[in-house]
Amino acid sequence: MSKIETINPATAETLNTYQLMSQNKAFAAVEASHAAFTDWRMTSHADRAEVLRSIAGVLRDNVDTLAELMTRETGKLKKDGKTEVELCAAICEYTAEEGPAQLADEDRTWGDGHRGVVTYQPIGVIYSVQPWNFPIYQPMRVLAAAIMAGNGCVLKHAEICTGSALKLRELCIKAGLPEDLFQVIIIDHDTSDKIIAHDKIRGVTMTGSDGAGRHIGTKATEALKKTVLELGSNDAYLVLEDADIDLAVKYSVMGRLYNNGQTCVSAKRFVVTEKVYDAFTQAYVAQMADVAMGDPMDEDTVLGPLSSDDQFQTVKDQVKESVKAGAKVLCGGTPPKAEGAWYPATVLGDVTPGMPAYDDEIFGPVAAVIRAKDDEDAMRIANDSRYGLGGGIFSKDEDRALELARKHFDTGMVRINNFGAADPNMPFGGVKDSGYGREHGGFGLKEFVNAKAIFMS
Structure with a gap:
């Protein structure tokens, strides 16, 4: 399969056709995100927060466009799509408001009263594999935490909402996010497994079924990459x-x-x-x-x-x-x-x-x-x-x-x-076959950082 089609589930109408990326092109996207990360990691928490606030504003300005696109691609009620966009804007604002304090250095002591510092540093490019049921919210909740922490992000979205993924990236760039920091790749599952193993990928987060979570978790473990998995449930x-x-x-x-x-x-x-x-x-x-x-x-x-x-x-x-x-x-x-x-x-x-x-x-x-x-x-x-x-x-x-x-x-x-x-203010995640790790509530900000201990004499 060299291409995918998006289809309106309410009418069975074909909406668009997208070409799958070659492995080389997908790897190039990862490497571009990493290159952008090397600059982004040096920005201040305050500067990152301003970009998140700008993204929130741009999302709200485009609420009708995003909601209609999600409805056409997934059958989501348009009114629910509007609610989803507002949630995404709220997540950006929450992350901008709380992120600097959550990620600030902590003074501690070690040994006989010596000074210690715990600093939360970005680790690199986070690979985000997301499902179709919330086409904007699922990637945005990962992206907001990633960029606040100073990381890059590469998104593989569900095929049926490819248009939503590309639109989200377009709007983030419009809001001032560096163009290469957030990438969307359109790839098959074999290429996705190779992306997980790529040396510039430092963490993997995935939302989906428990079966898919086992596969991705296994591949990430083989490559010694940390994962956050938010999987299914029968609540x-x-x-x-x-x-x-x-x-x-x-x-x-x-x-x-x-x-x-x-x-x-x-x-x-x-x-x-x-x-x-x-x-x-x-x-x-x-x-x-x-x-x-x-x-x-x-x-x-x-x-x-x-x-x-x-x-x-x-x-x-x-x-x-x-x-x-x-x-x-x-x-x-x-x-x-x-x-x-x-x-x-x-x-x-x-x-x-x-x-x-x-x-x-x-x-x-x-x-x-x-x-x-x-x-x-x-x-x-x-x-x-x-x-x-x-x-x-x-x-x-x-x-x-x-x-x-x-x-x-x-x-x-x-x-x-x-x-x-x-x-945004409450942790989100599960136990047992529903996965592990947490998003929102400040918890997601520290899932993919290096909690670095510095011992001073």
Whole structure:
């Protein structure tokens, strides 16, 4: 394959064709980023912060262009695309505001009161491998931390949103980022493996499936490169015996349909205690069944298409396999006969271990409702997963929910009586097969730096 095509999943229309880069051209991009890094690393934190603030402004100035491009390439609701652009701008501003203090030298002592200095220095070019579900946010959250720390960045984006990747680079350069510091490479998987091994690549960060994470993590380890991996999940949201059912239903619908159900930290499994199972399930199914699919460009649309025909087939097969294993379709489950990657809001009941709906990540608007005997059993079921990215608890007793979240929920993030995706001031990342390392909240700034110890006499 020497070229790729981007396709509108709502209409099946071909949008653009891009030529894959040769290995030599991709390596040249890495080397150009490294050359730019050697100058960028000498800039002050304050100067880097000013560029980030400028990028935030340029992103906001181009919000409609970016949102429409993301919608055409991935089927994302245009209104969600606008929210994504604003999040990216906020990340740039947060990083600009907090970065200088987070990365400032620290005075310490060593031995018999001698002076020591810990300095956080950039390490070089970071290789960023990103998925399609948030075409601007995924690369931007890596890029903001990289350039604040003084590093360069080379992005391999998902093929289906190549246009978004190129537009982001164009806008960053317009905002004042040195032209060669941030590179976008359009390559195949074999070339990507060679990029990981390139001696000018000093770190690798990747968001995607746990299978892809294992591959990239293995390749990076072979080359002794540090990695940050943010991988998939099948996040459980617990509806405890004292839950506010109306609130739980509201956020459970939102949590399953946000971004057309294609978010790693979406609510996917709903673990409901016996005491409130019938009340929750009846109300939840009624609201999900009432969700209509529509034009993702329309401000009133709640559910758009899946990102591609491949994604559509995957979701369709996972539902089919779950039903074959005994799951019951409570609503949805039958795609319309229409051009494009359309899959309806779906709720599966009687979900048990061994089904894709229980064990795996369904990246689409398909909810699994699982019955628990009581609150303790609900917590057990939530943790009965190879994943551990996020999760949620619905309970009127927030102090008890906080204690469950703190000590018992085996995930990197927990929502209590709410739903959301990411916030610049809170760490983002998971445990178990959902990966390792953290982004946001200041944590991402120090993932790819050299914490250098200087001992003075």
